[in-house]
Amino acid sequence: MNGFLKKARQVVLGLGDFATFSFRSTALGITHPLRLSEVVENAYTLGIQSLPVILFTGFFAGLSNVLFLQGELEQYGAKITLGRVIGVTAVRELGPLVVALMLTGRVGAAIAAELGSMKIGNQVDAITALGQDPERKLATPRVWALTLISPVLTVFCVLANLVGGWVVATVDSGMYWYQAQMALYWRHVSSGLFKPFVFGWLIATVACYFGLRTENGVRGVGNAVSRAVVTCCILIFVSNALMGLIFIALYGL
Amino acid sequence: MLEFRNVDFSYGRQPVLKDVTFSVAKRETLVILGGSGSGKSTILRLLLGLIEADSGNILVDGQDITQYRHAEMVELRKKMGMVFQEGALFDSLTVGENVGYFLLEHGFRGRKHGVEVEEKVREMLKLVGLEHTLDMMPDELSGGMRRRVATARSLIYEPEFMLYDEPTTGLDPATCESLCDLVNDVKRYRAVSSIFVTHNLDDAWRVADHFLLLRQGRVLWSGTAGELRERPEDTLRRFFQGEVLEGLGGRQAP
Numbered sequence: 001m002n003g004f005l006k007k008a009r010q011v012v013l014g015l016g017d018f019a020t021f022s023f024r025s026t027a028l029g030i031t032h033p034l035r036l037s038e039v040v041e042n043a044y045t046l047g048i049q050s051l052p053v054i055l056f057t058g059f060f061a062g063l064s065n066v067l068f069l070q071g072e073l074e075q076y077g078a079k080i081t082l083g084r085v086i087g088v089t090a091v092r093e094l095g096p097l098v099v100a101l102m103l104t105g106r107v108g109a110a111i112a113a114e115l116g117s118m119k120i121g122n123q124v125d126a127i128t129a130l131g132q133d134p135e136r137k138l139a140t141p142r143v144w145a146l147t148l149i150s151p152v153l154t155v156f157c158v159l160a161n162l163v164g165g166w167v168v169a170t171v172d173s174g175m176y177w178y179q180a181q182m183a184l185y186w187r188h189v190s191s192g193l194f195k196p197f198v199f200g201w202l203i204a205t206v207a208c209y210f211g212l213r214t215e216n217g218v219r220g221v222g223n224a225v226s227r228a229v230v231t232c233c234i235l236i237f238v239s240n241a242l243m244g245l246i247f248i249a250l251y252g253l
Numbered sequence: 254m255l256e257f258r259n260v261d262f263s264y265g266r267q268p269v270l271k272d273v274t275f276s277v278a279k280r281e282t283l284v285i286l287g288g289s290g291s292g293k294s295t296i297l298r299l300l301l302g303l304i305e306a307d308s309g310n311i312l313v314d315g316q317d318i319t320q321y322r323h324a325e326m327v328e329l330r331k332k333m334g335m336v337f338q339e340g341a342l343f344d345s346l347t348v349g350e351n352v353g354y355f356l357l358e359h360g361f362r363g364r365k366h367g368v369e370v371e372e373k374v375r376e377m378l379k380l381v382g383l384e385h386t387l388d389m390m391p392d393e394l395s396g397g398m399r400r401r402v403a404t405a406r407s408l409i410y411e412p413e414f415m416l417y418d419e420p421t422t423g424l425d426p427a428t429c430e431s432l433c434d435l436v437n438d439v440k441r442y443r444a445v446s447s448i449f450v451t452h453n454l455d456d457a458w459r460v461a462d463h464f465l466l467l468r469q470g471r472v473l474w475s476g477t478a479g480e481l482r483e484r485p486e487d488t489l490r491r492f493f494q495g496e497v498l499e500g501l502g503g504r505q506a507p
Binding site for chain 1: 298301302303327330331333335337338339341342343344354355358359403406407
C-alpha cells in the first residue's frame, strides 16, 4: 500500500511538473517573442520533412479503409455513399490520427532523443550558463512550430486518404469525389482542423518535457524516448475521444 | 572575489556538500581536488545557480547570490565563464557559431553586426590557438580542441570568473599541459579568478595558487600551493586513497 501511495504521489507530482512545463514553454513564445526564422526552421525540419512519410501512410490507411468499408456498405445497398463515408472518416478521424501518430514516431522520438543527449552532454546547462533559458531556447520554438504545422500536414494527409481509397473504390470516380466533397461540412472540417493543433502541441510538449528531464546517462536517453512516445500515443487517443465528445456536444452528430 | 560560507547541499536525502567554506581572490586560481562524488562539480553548479544551496551563503563580489531572483541570476551568469566536462559544445552549430553564441543570442544579429561578431570570434579562436577551425563542426574536433573552443566561447563575453569542470579528463599529457597553459594565460592576461576542478595532480600543480581538498562533501584542507608543497610528498596520494591525514595543519576540517 505504501508503495502504491508513493507511486501515486510521483505520478501527481509528475503531472503537475508537466503541466507547468507545457504552459510555460508555450507562454514563453508570447512573453519573449520568437524569431520567425526559429519557427520556420523547426516547422520545416519537424513538419514539412515529415510530409512524404505522412502521405505514404495516409494513402495506405485510406486504401485499407475503403477495402472493407465498400463491402459492408454494399450489404446495406449504400455503396454509392462510399466517398462520403470515407470523406467523413478521413477528415474527422483518420487524417488527424495518422498525422499525430507519424509525428510521434518521427518527430516526438527525435526531439526527446536530441534534447536528452543535449541534457546529458551538459549542453542544456551550457545554454543556462550562457545567460539563456533552455526552455525558451529549445522547447518553445519546437512547440509553436509543431502546433502550427500539424493542421497543414493534416490537410495533405486527408487528401492522401481519399486518393488511397479512390484507387481501390469500385464506385464511379465522379460519384466518389462528389460524395467525398459532401463530407466538407463545417462540423466535420472544424473538428478535423482543430484536433491537429492539440495533437501537435501535445507531441511537442511531451517530447521536450521528457527530453529535458533526462537523467542517468545514455540509458536515460532511451528511457526518455520510450516514455515520450508511449505518453504521446496515450494522450493522442484519450484527447481524440474527448474532443470527439465535445464536438458532438457542440454540433451534434 | 568568490566566497562560500558554510554551504550545505543535498540531492534529496543524500548530502553532497557539508559546511563548505572557502574563498577565491582576484587573479587567483583555486584548484578543487577530490575523488568522484566528492562534490567538486556541485560547487560550480551552485555558483552558476543551476542548483540552489540548502543553507549557507555564496558571495560574489560581496553580494549573496543565494538571495538572487531569476533575472539577477541571469545577469550574474554573464560574469561567469564555464568550461564543462567534454566542453559541451552545441553539436548542431559550427565552431564559429559556438564561440559567437553569446553575442548572437544577445542582440548582435544581422548584417550590421556580422563583421563585428566574426572579428571577435576570430580573435577568441586565435587566443586559444584554433583559428583554422572556424567553419568546422564540433564532432570534427579532438577532445582537447573542444575544450579550447569551450574556453573561447566563455571568454568572448569577458567574464570576471572562469570555472573549469575537469577540463583535462581523458586528454593525453601534452594536451593537458597546453590546456593548463591556456588556463594560466587567461588568468594572467584577462585578470580573471578561476576555479579549476580536477582529480589530476599534475594539472592541479600547474595551475594552482590555492588548493581545496574535498572528501565526501567536506573540506578536508585548504591552503596555498606553497603551504601544500611544504607537506610530505605523498600527502595528496594519501588524500586520494582516503587515508586520515594527521598533521595537515590547523585548517584541516574535523
